[in-house]
């Protein structure tokens with residue numbers, strides 16, 4: 016048994032944990048980070064980056080496939096298109112490798128000690144772990160729990176064989192013929208669309224009345240339409256029951272209670288993610304929980320002195336950039352700086368086709384909060400850049416207070432709008448009013464012009480629509 020001591024111990028090297036450790040190291044805090052799998056956590060290894068890599072590859076393939084078909088247009092034609100998914104996965108893995116190696120280098124540069132292994136709590140200051148037969152004890156003044164989340168498994172559809180989690184799906188080396196996705200949240204839609212564009216027949220089964228039920232119907236309706244155009248069958252208000260006895264189909268219950276069998280050689284279950292709070296002695300600390308999540312205050316402190324928690328383990332929205340922002344804040348608090356969680360909004364992007372971005376309040380959320388609003392919208396069919404990209408579906412919508420025009424929320428649906436998320440977030444954090452966005456010169460031709468036009472529309476005088 017060897018003993019290590021440090022001022023700050025971070026458990027988990029996902030975006031929350033590694034950002035916390037790097038910032039702490041930069042500030043001169045003696046820091047150790049423990050990771051039982053790979054540096055980069057879910058996001059870099061089996062989440063954000065792998066999924067976006069495959070979305071890009073599938074988009075490229077579908078463009079080439081379209082050019083090879085009789086409907087080739089833009090004057091482009093290409094001989095028969097084919098995909099070697101194993102090579103695509105190798106390319107994706109190379110990106111993951113580059114990024115995770117980079118995280119290792121950044122931790123080293125910041126003077127952070129990286130320890131491999133599964134940290135188990137002995138008490139609020141001590142963890143023990145074993146790596147390659149060597150047991151180590153780490154004693155720390157402060158501990159940050161950044162253990163993330165994992166896919167929820169359905170008891171009647173356990174992962175294995177044809178039943179895939181997002182992790183398995185993102186490393187699959189063959190395109191299934193008939194894929195059924197259980198769960199119409201953003202992860203299921205993103206991966207389902209990938210396999211559809213690679214040639215699979217895809218059905219999405221959703222228990223709620225529509226896909227992405229947490230977003231308003233004005234945003235999700237055009238997306239549903241596009242899924243239909245792509246040939247994806249969406250079955251809402253239907254519930255998966257389990258595999259058929261021969262394993263070649265998924266039994267579902269329809270809205271009216273009837274049963275149906277959906278032929279499937281692969282089933283992807285994306286019904287949610289749950290925080291990683293069990294199996295490493297966390298229960299022994301008897302922290303106050305908020306449902307399944309570790310409860311935190313505005314400084315990410317748990318109910319135990321000297322123990323912080325950040326990222327997915329602390330609740331929604333379970334997004335990498337929230338985890339990173341919390342990680343950075345906690346490192347500064349540990350280093351003695353005065354910090355508190357004072358973010359106005361956390362953007363969320365669904366990398367669906369088309370992409371969907373939301374920041375701040377939707378019209379309904381503002382209304383339910385008792386705020387009188389002005390809503391400005393601008394459709395991409397009035398935007399030249401969208402036309403040149405052949406994607407003029409979707410729109411930008413701005414929600415502002417009716418009295419002083421303070422922007423409360425911005426939402427957009429459209430191909431390429433993911434890159435507008437930063438501008439939306441900045442507008443909210445800077446307390447922009449409709450007049451500020453309307454008076455800002457937006458470069459032409461760009462999708463961003465639709466944001467300026469949406470602000471003008473909120474003020475009652477859009478120019479190009």
Ligand SMILES: Cc1cc2nc3c(=O)[nH]c(=O)nc-3n(C[C@H](O)[C@H](O)[C@H](O)COP(=O)(O)OP(=O)(O)OC[C@H]3O[C@@H](n4cnc5c(N)ncnc54)[C@H](O)[C@@H]3O)c2cc1C
Nearest residue numbers: 027029031051056057058062063134163326327333334335
């Ligand atoms: C398919 C998919 C796509 C996604 N796409 C996006 C996206 O586009 N944008 C976005 O913002 N978010 C996305 N997410 C969510 C994002 O990945 C998470 O919000 C983010 O990774 C959370 O970071 P974290 O640091 O809290 O935890 P994680 O990234 O989950 O990292 C936690 C780490 O802790 C380690 N760990 C756990 N317990 C222990 C222990 N006892 N000892 C040592 N190590 C331990 C784990 O091995 C893991 O590496 C996606 C997720 C998935 C699954």
